[in-house]
Amino acid sequence: MPQHAPQIRIPATYMRGGTSKGVFFSLTDLPPAAQQPGPARDQLLLRVIGSPDPYGKHTDGMGGATSSTSKTVILSRSSRPEHDVDYLFGQVSIDKPFIDWSGNCGNLTAAVGAFAISNGLVDKTRIPDDGICTVRIWQANIEKTIIAHVPITQGAVQETGDFELDGVTFPAAEVQIEFMDPADGEGAIFPTGNLVDELEVPGVGVLAATLINAGIPTIFVNAEALGYKGTELQDDINSDAKALAMFETIRAYGAVRMGLIRNIEEAASRQHTPKIAIVAPPAAYTASSGKAVEAADVDLLVRALSMGKLHHAMMGTAAVAIGTAAAIPGTLVNQAAGGGERTSVRFGHPSGTLRVGAAAQQAGNDWAVTKAVMSRSARVLMEGWVRVPGDAF
Structure with missing residues (x-):
């Protein structure tokens, strides 16, 4: 034996x-x-x-x-x-x-x-x-x-x-959480130096994208550019193998542009980062719990993927990225929220809404965010x- x-x-x-x-x-x-x-x-x-x-x-x-x-x-x-x-x-x-x-x-x-x-x-x-x-x-x-x-x-x-x-x-x-100096690692908040980049993705085309290092490296694209409304729930995307493959391709090309990986093939061994998210202006939808979210309840809509699947709510680190990008006029996140200067944003996600605060300051051609704040339990x-x-x- x-x-x-x-x-x-x-x-x-x-x-x-x-x-x-x-x-x-x-x-x-x-x-x-x-x-x-x-x-x-x-x-x-x-x-x-x-x-x-x-x-x-x-x-x-x-x-x-x-x-x-x-x-x-x-x-x-x-x-x-x-x-x-x-x-x-x-x-x-x-x-x-x-x-x-x-x-x-x-x-x-x-x-x-x-x-x-x-x-x-x-x-x-x-x-x-x-x-x-x-x-x-x-x-x-x-x-x-x-x-x-x-x-x-x-x-x-x-x-x-x-x-x-x-x-x-x-x-x-x-439990209130303060993410101090939330630019990820030692890099700049915008690794390409741009608030919005043109990202050429095979099979998708040229996409406008905000590539940001704050909380966690994150790629933001407009929901509309991919045929979405920003009101989607998990099954709408996670049941669509073609959509998941598309998001992973966009994530890989964004990761290369951000300097996180050297080539597309390396994306498979770096699944946790960067994140990819779609943004849209406010709209009414029914959250996964059955709760009604009205357009007036939120500043914008965000749907984010983690480890290759649409997240059921929102990753905390991605919320930091959302709050930071929303505070900087000109990013896709800021534009979806209506533009202008803001120190906090409430966004709609598949499970409901979340508020995150961030204060941004421009220093020359660069941006700095001292901290982002949100509440959790x-x-x-x-x-x-x-x-x-x-x-x-």
Whole structure:
């Protein structure tokens, strides 16, 4: 009878943050081989999530078989001055043996502060008995500072509340997130130097596109140019294989123009970034929950794709890109919102609406945004240990 390695167990917390959820780990709780970047870490996290899964269900893992629910987070005390916690995010592919470490998850950022407080990663002297704990997060993927304002009651994280977030079923406590200096990495907000570029895409034609590095590299195109209205829900696009292939082609050519990849073929190994989104002026539609969204409720409509599929709501990092682009007159996002100067924008997405604020300043030919702000919520769903076969990594 063949010998098989027994399962090992690893301390973990399953958390919702914004409209995403993922498996959270303290770095020091991981097996020694997985405490460093590399194949062992990737193999371990793939097995935790249940990828690669040719059935696309994640039946044998903690993933939820969507880009919003196939996520992992590794946290540790920060050695950087004026920071509490280092936050490393891994976007796990569902059907391929691949984890993309190239970007941040803005939604799960809302859960990072809560996890850090509850797991001893924030100095106790910084946690009030009642009030707001300001958690200073170093986002290790993109090397940026994020500030999370986490409500505290009797010295513990306050998770329950009446803050409602479209795309999340139940209300919870509000967590305000500030993305400081949100230009992704060290690059300029507009990597081509243009507010709008002409992007030539085989099979599609020449598209006007705003290519922006803010929160996460994002490609914005007008919905109308692709035959859409901006009111589409998930099934309208995700059930159309030809449309998904078109969006991936546009994303790949945009990534090359942004300097994120050297050639089109590299796009397959960089699935998490850049994002691609379509924008349109305000219009009425019925959200996926059945909620009516009126044209007067929003400044513009946005539909964004993540990991090759239309997102059910909006990625937090893409919301930062939307808020930043909306604040800069001349971008396609700003034009869809009616043009002019603005410090905040409310946009419609498949699950409802979301408001994000950003203040932009022009410095010579360049633009600078000091921070983007939005509200999210977070909640522990389960905590304890995950189990994986001992020879899985």
